[in-house]
Amino acid sequence: MRENRFRKRYQAALNDAQLQKGVSAATRLLVSMREKTVAEIPDWQALRERGRAIREHTLDHLDGCLETLEQSVTRQGGHVFWAKDDEAARRYVLDLALSRGVKTIVKGKSMISEEIGLNDALEAHGVEPVETDLGEFIVQLADEHPSHILAPAIHKTKEDISLLFARKLLKPKVTEPKALMAQAREHLRGKFLEAQMGVTGANFAVARTGTVVLTENEGNIRFSTTCPPVHVSIMSLEKVVPDWSELYVLLNLLIISATGQRLSTYVSFLNPPMADKTRHGPKEFHLVLLDNGRSRILGDERYRSILRCIRCAACFNVCPVYTKIGGHAYGTVYPGPMGSVLSPLLFGLDAHEELPFASTLCGACRDVCPVKIDIPNMLLELRSDVTENWKARHRMYGRRLRVEVWSRVAGDETVLRWASRIARSAEPILNVAKAPDGFKLSHRRFERSE
């Protein structure tokens, strides 16, 4: 059933010419921007190797790093909450908002808040979450979800957005990207001033100094973290970095891999407010550390390295499958190659058993990954897990498989071509078999292994 829903979704994407155009143009642009910068960096491969080593080392010492982070944050007057699962994280943020009488929350782009379904929970309790990243703002306005972890509205063209703004914001129709941005900016400016709470994710958090690091190009994160009196950063626990020297390497890898920039327009470093509350900025700082299955993944040698991922999304842009079907077809918060590994691991194999098969195993994701995650190999491992599950469920699998294969072969032009080739090739093969010059067929043409 899930498999069928996946097919229906990607078929819809393949039939949507606008979406195809948008995703293909945007991913190609991101790929070329990244390639251009990488070509300028003589020690890129060495940098990747350092990134890989840093992430592995951090995973090896994750508990210690997180404890240091907690101590650093609380020492400065911040609050740290360890959320075991999505429910606990939602509850914490919601309780905080309700107890502070918060009506409006301005949000920076955060995959974790998507993962825990924060917006729905807030809305259900009368708190308005406002996405302020332009892409997130667009998908929120359209009542959709992000289709790319870096460029949430990558599936939309400027014409789509123009219509959306005219309908939802009652703005005059414009298609110039600059004019559209101005419309969004005008709408959001008021929200920043009005909001009583800001919520962001965290690209990294430096353990030694208790600093949350956020990178962006628009300035909405800077606004979200400086205007409202209360700030909450939600991060998955693997985003911790021991110290600034490691951060430097990873931040470089992240930004270059994501957009090809040497540095993003804004990099924000958030520390808890000191006891002196007269300083500008938030008066309260909360850091939510989300596990939600990650400590389980950490304990599994086969899959642990997916936790190295720094969410640059470079693997999305080079993935032939992603670029054809877009993010929504995957039906999960984390689509694309990294998501095809992470989503089944986080949300259960049963919930996403089609994703490990949604790849040609071409390996482009592995080549581009700044921290060298072997995504194709993990997809193969997951496939084996899915197949074992499936076998356990279907004792008659042999028959099912034959029917499945037959039904596809019979309806496929390429295979029919191939089938005719078998017939045509039978004779020459026999001639070769009789040839005296060494090319002898020592066995039957197709010897079954069983």
Place this chain on the structure above:
Amino acid sequence: MSPEPRETISLFVPCVVDQFRPGVARASADVLRKLDLGFETPGPGICCGQPAFNQGFREEARRVARKWIQHHEAYSAVVAPSGSCVNMVRNHYPALFDKEPDWRRRALAVAARTYELTEYLVHVAKRLDLGVQCPLRATYHDSCHVTRHLGVREEPRRLLQHVDGLVLVEMEQSDRCCGFGGLFRWTHAPISRALSEEKARMIEATGVDAVITAETGCLLNIEAALDRIGSRVKAFHVAEVLGGMARA
């Protein structure tokens, strides 16, 4: 225990070649013959286990892989006109037998002398010029398994550059996947078709007579896509060109 390998090459004929494009096997044989290399073809069409492995059927893949090892370990070298099969043997067999030390040892031993054809010609036989003539304007498609998984990128090009009369024209994104992906071609046919047609258009855009690859799966997939978009461009395996079998 496995016997000492004999000083003969095994020309491994993958099942896709055997079933769908046996000319690739004949051409590979011609190439080895040109080099005066003694060879045999043990169990042509014996599968390396890749289709089962890629679909997650590990136990089934192991059964096939044991058979493959038995057939090929008796030779001093195994040469295959297929990067994905070599990748299976070289990069997946060891892990496949991680719980069977004896089979793992045998797998590692045979994997160490298993080569993709162009890799073998350039690095082991050390022959670039096979004295072939082939008046074609052609482009080369970098199959994912040959290029990314085995790292064989320049070898086929160097060999093709020594073919008399052949003009190599690079296409845009030559290493972008053609969408074949083994069974992916059937399990997710609409995506695969979209990708192969995109590839076919990139090939068309170069204005060549032919596209050359080192992987029969890609070859057949691309050939079908070229046909679908009404192109006259032909598709050849690099062995067919080197064996002198490619004609415009």
